Amino acid sequence: MQTIDEVQQEIIEEFSLYDDWMDKYALIIEQGNALPPLDEKYKTPENIIEGCQSRVWLQTEFREGRLLFQAESDAIIVKGLLALVLRVFNDRTPDEIIGNDLRFMKEIGLTDHLSPTRSNGLLSVIRQIRFYAIAYKTKAEKAE
Template sequence: MSIKEIQEEIVDEFSMFDDWMQRYEYIIELGKSLPLIDEQYKTDDHIIKGCQSKVWVHAQMTNDRLDFTADSDAIITKGIIAILVRVFGGQHPKDIMEADTEFLDEIGLKEHLSPTRANGLVSMVKQLKLYAVAYQTQLNS
């Protein structure tokens, strides 16, 4: 499935909910299904800078595709990183680098987060894209 198709799927899922309390509950549920990061990667090297809560992300390349595992010490944040892992996981680094994240606006996520969480969301997207750049550079060399 392409990044765009996954994003459209998420937009459809969020459109099923009438209010933001239901959407927050759904985000929390998504966090519970997150492929958890191995404890050995819960280090400062894997923490996403710019997040109010702690968010750890690990990336590894498998057959020219990036796989991500992650965790957070906050339930909403864990759900947010779960959404991003779902969108970008299993994708080619070049596709991740070129992907837009307008779907986050479409589901209303940015506007319904506190300013510090919204900044954290931007930091998470930036970090996943930085992993993609690093692995794409490896592929090109």
């Protein structure tokens, strides 16, 4: 399995193939289209991420010391952004998630090309993922 840094470098290299932001947005949409659909049973108020302009659901499972995420959005760009974040953070230990920053977003220029509301929504998703990592780590430590 690739490290978080290796996955981020892979994303950076994929985006570096395009100079035009329309092409980069097409790549983001393509990533979202490849994201498996979230089962309707997980589209609950508890799984909605607050702070997002569009509806975003994030379902989390902690299995064998690793966090497994599923996500979906009703907006195609946001769904693609979710796919990128999950590529980096899915199937990781809490320590891996807590100890790594998402540098790929800045390096591909994403932070400069998202609207403020979309940026805030994406940050809300990342904060929620980190919150789950901290919560599951704490729960696992108490169980020991």
